[in-house]
Amino acid sequence: MKRRKILSLLGLATVSGSLAIACSNGNNTNTSAAPPTNSGSSAKELVVYSGRNEKLIGPLIQQFEKETGVKVKVRYGDTAELAAALQEEGKNSPADLFFGQDAGALGAVQKAGLAAPLPASLLNQVDERFRSPAGNWVGISGRARTADYNTKLVKPADLPNSVFGFTDPKWKGKIGWAPTNGSFQSFVTALRVSQGEEKAKQWLAGIKANNVKTYGNNVQILDALSKGEIAVGFINHYYLEKSKQENPQIPVAHHYFNDVGSIINVAGIAILNSAKQPETAQKFVEFMLSQEGQEYFATKTFEYPLTKGVPTASKLKSLEEIKSPKVDLSDLNDLQGTLKLLEETGVL
Amino acid sequence: MLATVVAIAITLPLIYLVVRTLGASGEELVKFITRPRTLQVLFNSAALAAIVTTCSALIAVPLAWLTVRTDLPGRKFWLVATTLPLAVPSYVGSFTLIAAFGPRGSLLQMLLEPLGVQELPSIYGLPGTVLAMTLFTYPYLLLSVRSGLQGIDPSLEEAACCLGRSPRATFFQVVLPQLRPSLVAGGLLVALYALRDFGTPSLMQFDAFTRVIFLQYKTSFDRHAAAASALMLVGLIAVILWLEQKARSRAAYYSRGSAGGRCVKLAKLGAWKWLALGFCIALVGLSLVLPIGITIFWLIRGLTTSATFPNLLSAVMNSMGASTLAAVVATLFALPVAILAVRFPSRLTAIVERMTYIGFGLPGIAIALSLVFFGANYLPWLYQTLPMLIFAYLVLFLPQSVGTVRSSLLQVNPQLEESARLLGRNQWQILKEITLPLVRPGILSGIALIFLTAIKELPATLLLAPIGFETLATQIWQATENVSFAEAAAGSLAMLSVCFGSTLFLLLQERHQKVG
Numbered sequence: 001m002k003r004r005k006i007l008s009l010l011g012l013a014t015v016s017g018s019l020a021i022a023c024s025n026g027n028n029t030n031t032s033a034a035p036p037t038n039s040g041s042s043a044k045e046l047v048v049y050s051g052r053n054e055k056l057i058g059p060l061i062q063q064f065e066k067e068t069g070v071k072v073k074v075r076y077g078d079t080a081e082l083a084a085a086l087q088e089e090g091k092n093s094p095a096d097l098f099f100g101q102d103a104g105a106l107g108a109v110q111k112a113g114l115a116a117p118l119p120a121s122l123l124n125q126v127d128e129r130f131r132s133p134a135g136n137w138v139g140i141s142g143r144a145r146t147a148d149y150n151t152k153l154v155k156p157a158d159l160p161n162s163v164f165g166f167t168d169p170k171w172k173g174k175i176g177w178a179p180t181n182g183s184f185q186s187f188v189t190a191l192r193v194s195q196g197e198e199k200a201k202q203w204l205a206g207i208k209a210n211n212v213k214t215y216g217n218n219v220q221i222l223d224a225l226s227k228g229e230i231a232v233g234f235i236n237h238y239y240l241e242k243s244k245q246e247n248p249q250i251p252v253a254h255h256y257f258n259d260v261g262s263i264i265n266v267a268g269i270a271i272l273n274s275a276k277q278p279e280t281a282q283k284f285v286e287f288m289l290s291q292e293g294q295e296y297f298a299t300k301t302f303e304y305p306l307t308k309g310v311p312t313a314s315k316l317k318s319l320e321e322i323k324s325p326k327v328d329l330s331d332l333n334d335l336q337g338t339l340k341l342l343e344e345t346g347v348l
Numbered sequence: 349m350l351a352t353v354v355a356i357a358i359t360l361p362l363i364y365l366v367v368r369t370l371g372a373s374g375e376e377l378v379k380f381i382t383r384p385r386t387l388q389v390l391f392n393s394a395a396l397a398a399i400v401t402t403c404s405a406l407i408a409v410p411l412a413w414l415t416v417r418t419d420l421p422g423r424k425f426w427l428v429a430t431t432l433p434l435a436v437p438s439y440v441g442s443f444t445l446i447a448a449f450g451p452r453g454s455l456l457q458m459l460l461e462p463l464g465v466q467e468l469p470s471i472y473g474l475p476g477t478v479l480a481m482t483l484f485t486y487p488y489l490l491l492s493v494r495s496g497l498q499g500i501d502p503s504l505e506e507a508a509c510c511l512g513r514s515p516r517a518t519f520f521q522v523v524l525p526q527l528r529p530s531l532v533a534g535g536l537l538v539a540l541y542a543l544r545d546f547g548t549p550s551l552m553q554f555d556a557f558t559r560v561i562f563l564q565y566k567t568s569f570d571r572h573a574a575a576a577s578a579l580m581l582v583g584l585i586a587v588i589l590w591l592e593q594k595a596r597s598r599a600a601y602y603s604r605g606s607a608g609g610r611c612v613k614l615a616k617l618g619a620w621k622w623l624a625l626g627f628c629i630a631l632v633g634l635s636l637v638l639p640i641g642i643t644i645f646w647l648i649r650g651l652t653t654s655a656t657f658p659n660l661l662s663a664v665m666n667s668m669g670a671s672t673l674a675a676v677v678a679t680l681f682a683l684p685v686a687i688l689a690v691r692f693p694s695r696l697t698a699i700v701e702r703m704t705y706i707g708f709g710l711p712g713i714a715i716a717l718s719l720v721f722f723g724a725n726y727l728p729w730l731y732q733t734l735p736m737l738i739f740a741y742l743v744l745f746l747p748q749s750v751g752t753v754r755s756s757l758l759q760v761n762p763q764l765e766e767s768a769r770l771l772g773r774n775q776w777q778i779l780k781e782i783t784l785p786l787v788r789p790g791i792l793s794g795i796a797l798i799f800l801t802a803i804k805e806l807p808a809t810l811l812l813a814p815i816g817f818e819t820l821a822t823q824i825w826q827a828t829e830n831v832s833f834a835e836a837a838a839g840s841l842a843m844l845s846v847c848f849g850s851t852l853f854l855l856l857q858e859r860h861q862k863v864g
Contacts, residue, residue, distance in 0.1 A: 047815065
């Protein structure tokens, strides 16, 4: 009886103890994490929802904090899930900025009326292919779709100029793709938007008829390419660049198309209507588009800098030379139709 | 008071889903719902839940009996080892299974390559999904069946023996029927887990309903269709709950006399010993040794090439803190629900108890977004704080503890409480002095189950935790996004050790209970 009482008291003590810790924890995080209210608004603080990885942009954001004295709080997450969360939060969102991994998500946020118009001084720094025509988001860095090929198995002269060239039966058993990958789906959406449903369907069916090998993601495609399992793979350009860092001898090279096959997708930023610090938020975008920010993307993540006049990493074909068609990247948010098509053709 | 919070917790996601679904036009909805593919995938999920539950029961019942009631060599070791797979996150487990048995470039294929095997039969699809889910969720049933087995009054079996029943007949006619509530409670958790899990079906390329819901959020940014799909899943959950209700019976599962303190004679296995041992070894090998081994291999390979070992201390502390809090708080809220449902059965208490299961059967992202909606718009001062995250865990994982407490409570004879009342104790004293000590095993396993699932939770943690609050689950996710195997492996190993530690702790508590 007595022992039980002591035990239950002990239990109670632990529970209340942990609750107390929790509360103090909660309060700590509360005061620091909550959107700046009356006390916080004087200190400059930005809240960014980022679909880009901490490893990728964390160092750059620290640099911004150091140079401007603005504190940046970043919620890292999945681009699409963050876009959905922003739509749920609506005008009560604690976020000032949305840094999305692809244009489709930025388009969805824009179409939900959540993104504020950006000043022309920011928009004009970037080629109009890579920003929202309505002016509500701007691309920060770009990635090209390419057909990477194994240099021991394929001669560059044999590679087609159009992505449709790969539906030729001579490529049977030699191609790889990753149809569950977001960038691949964006490419198919661009194919539909620029060429029409019927041609997109033909392309998918044609590649499938060539016994294309299916992989889970871009990294696996590159791995298969280097081993010679496949001769050609549809992929984003920067995977090869990254892999060359560790293995400069890798027998793989880029091939660019003259059509939608080399569509350039972007990661970009929107300032939200809910932003408590719109001016500071603009400073953040400005920093990302500055020489310093853009060079970071060119040299650290091997992406294309989008600000005019900032040079691309030396070995890459420049953006001006890639003849991708004019597609409103905001329209790439129609993935529903793409999924339907992928299901119909039996690709997914 | 507590019951009110529970009721709010349950209804919020449902209200949200209905609101979102109504946002879509009726015509579109009908078209979407009656689409053959939607129905096909819904059927896939239902079949998956049924098969995984059956397979888990086929593993858990013999295993519980072997580890509790027989002279299996190393019985205590197997008792612990067969529970530990609960600690393996299913996405880590599935990934390692693919690495071991995938059609090409897997461990097994490389071993068989000298024999001319170029490609193994595909693990992808239903077989792999069932294999992975069964291997990492059967412990739900095992825990529940085992505590049921320990709670059975041995005099029942002795009576059966005296009446000339063979041990086998005793098992099937006396023991198994007594285990029914535990089987049903554990089976329900397994079935709902099979419905809600996203990691395994997506890695194993199986078209489950959660995958459809995730694809809708991820690719079409269509919240209305996603909410409609989630509501369809709620319908399926309701059917499962209804089946479970029918499987429960009104029979009494407590004993009239005092059950405690008597030892059960262990059954002699004889030559069957080797078969039983083989079963245990194969099971633990697949569900425990394999994932740990492959994770360690990745870590070593990563560390030798380039990566450095990441600093996980703050992630470990955050994970443990948040999960412990969630476990304690949710169990606190589960108690009144379970007690009301068992001691004061009425339509209302039954509905509240049943409804708690809905949160557990829905994919995390649907629950997370519903709380984002309510939090940001109605409770901005609470939004994205630790209490909010704990509340999300509560909504998601409450039924695990409701279930275990309920099964424990069913084995407590209400006459004990009535006698206490006759002896002049008030309600509170009875609860404190009689009921709570007797349902302690249920409370403890509830706490442990919630801890183990909360620590693995990802979508709600990403959206609702305070900014910068990194947990092991988010760390592993970031590492996989970066395609950094070594860091993902380091995070997984840290998570495995935390989970193993807490599972061991739970088992030790169980032991104390038996001695005390």
